[in-house]
Amino acid sequence: QVQLQQWGAGLLKPSETLSLTCGVYGGSLSVNYWSWIRQPPGKGLEWIGEINYTGSTNYNPSLKSRVTMSVDTSKNQFSLKLSSVTAADTAVYYCARMFYFGSGNYYIDYWGQGTLVTVSS
Amino acid sequence: QSVLTQPPSASGTPGQRVTFSCSGSTSDIGSNTVNWYQQLPGTAPKLLIYNNDERPSGVPDRFSGSKSGTSASLAISGLQSEDEADYYCAAWGDSLNGYYVFGSGTKVIVL
Numbered sequence: 001q002v003q004l005q006q007w008g009a010g011l012l013k014p015s016e017t018l019s020l021t022c023g024v025y026g027g028s029l030s031v032n033y034w035s036w037i038r039q040p041p042g043k044g045l046e047w048i049g050e051i052n053y054t055g056s057t058n059y060n061p062s063l064k065s066r067v068t069m070s071v072d073t074s075k076n077q078f079s080l081k082l083s084s085v086t087a088a089d090t091a092v093y094y095c096a097r098m099f100y101f102g103s104g105n106y107y108i109d110y111w112g113q114g115t116l117v118t119v120s121s
Numbered sequence: 122q123s124v125l126t127q128p129p130s131a132s133g134t135p136g137q138r139v140t141f142s143c144s145g146s147t148s149d150i151g152s153n154t155v156n157w158y159q160q161l162p163g164t165a166p167k168l169l170i171y172n173n174d175e176r177p178s179g180v181p182d183r184f185s186g187s188k189s190g191t192s193a194s195l196a197i198s199g200l201q202s203e204d205e206a207d208y209y210c211a212a213w214g215d216s217l218n219g220y221y222v223f224g225s226g227t228k229v230i231v232l
Contacts, residue, residue, distance in 0.1 A: 035221070045158075045166065045209055047221040061217050094165055098221070104153035104213040106221060107171035114165055 002027035004112035006095045012119045018082040022095030022112055029053045029073050033098040035108065036069065036080045038091040046091075050098055051078055085119045092116050124149060125210050125224035132230040133200045140196040143210030143224045147191055153213040155193040157186055160207045169208070170195065197229065205231045 008020035022034070035050040049059035051069040059067045068081040082089060095112040126144040133139040143155065157170035168177050170186035173193065183204075185196045193212075197204055210224035 037223075044226040045211075045223040047211075047223060050221070058218060058220065060220050101172070104215060104219070105172065106213055107154075107156040107168060108158070108166075108211075109168050109171075109177070111165040111167075 002097060002110045004095050004097065004110055006093075006112040006115055008093075008115055008117070010115060010117055012085050012117065013121055014086050014119060015084055016119075018085050018089065018093075018117055018119075019079070020093055020095070020115060020117075021077055021079045024076045024078070024097075027097070027110075029071060029076050029078065033100055033106070034071070034078045035096050035098045037094045037096055037108075038089075039094070039114075040088075040091040043091075048080065048082075048093075085117075087119050090117065090119050124214060124222040125212065127208075127210060127224040127227045129225070130228045130230060132232055133197075134232045135200055135202060137200045138196060138198045139200055139229060140194055141208070141227045141229075143193045143195070145191050145193075145212060145222075148216045149191075149212045149214040149222055150188065150193055151191040152215050155186065155188050156211045157184075157193075157195050158209045158211065160209065162206070166209065195227075200229075200231055202231050205229055 003025040006022040030053045033050040036048040051057045066083045071078040092114045096108045097110040131141040154172045158166040159169045160166040173188040174186045214222045
């Protein structure tokens with residue numbers, strides 16, 4: 001049973017960089033893709049991007065200029081950095097596993113517990 | 122920023138059947154499989170339906186999914202109070218370099 005445990009700073013000031021890490025337990029980073037999703041308070045889900053064990057990434061075009069994802073296979077962890085945050089980036093951030101089963105076919109089967117990140121001066 | 126359109130809410134009484142839609146385009150639903158997620162208040166989403174109409178182990182068969190063209194639907198039969206939650210459709214979008222898109226979400230209310 002795969003478990004995802006995430007951590008990172010929950011309160012940021014505008015212009016700072018958001019940084020979150022997700023540990024993968026009971027499974028290997030070497031299969032599937034690993035993603036970040038966010039949800040502003042009271043709103044819907046937004047996919048931020050994905051990374052695989054080689055470090056190959058794919059980002060949401062609307063966030064691409066500010067997002068960096070990385071992977072540490074030795075620790076079985078992957079991370080998210082989002083630069084130049086504003087109040088609009090206030091959200092619960094989830095790490096997740098994206099199961100890939102063919103061209104254009106994915107589903108998210110495991111989620112982290114979520115981290116509320118608040119951006120406020 | 123949702124690309125997939127869902128009705129904001131759907132409702133029914135216990136035991137009823139509720140159905141709602143997810144509308145996309147040829148570059149997302151029309152080209153790739155659809156997944157559905159259930160989100161109970163204060164919790165992370167949970168995979169409900171994958172590959173258009175398949176249920177993960179443990180998901181009751183009261184939940185069913187379908188897809189036709191650029192739209193998909195989720196049906197809940199024998200509605201129960203614990204089904205009151207937010208439901209999101211999602212699919213891979215082929216535009217640009219490709220990215221995963223979620224629907225706007227539908228809140229199911231059990232009357």
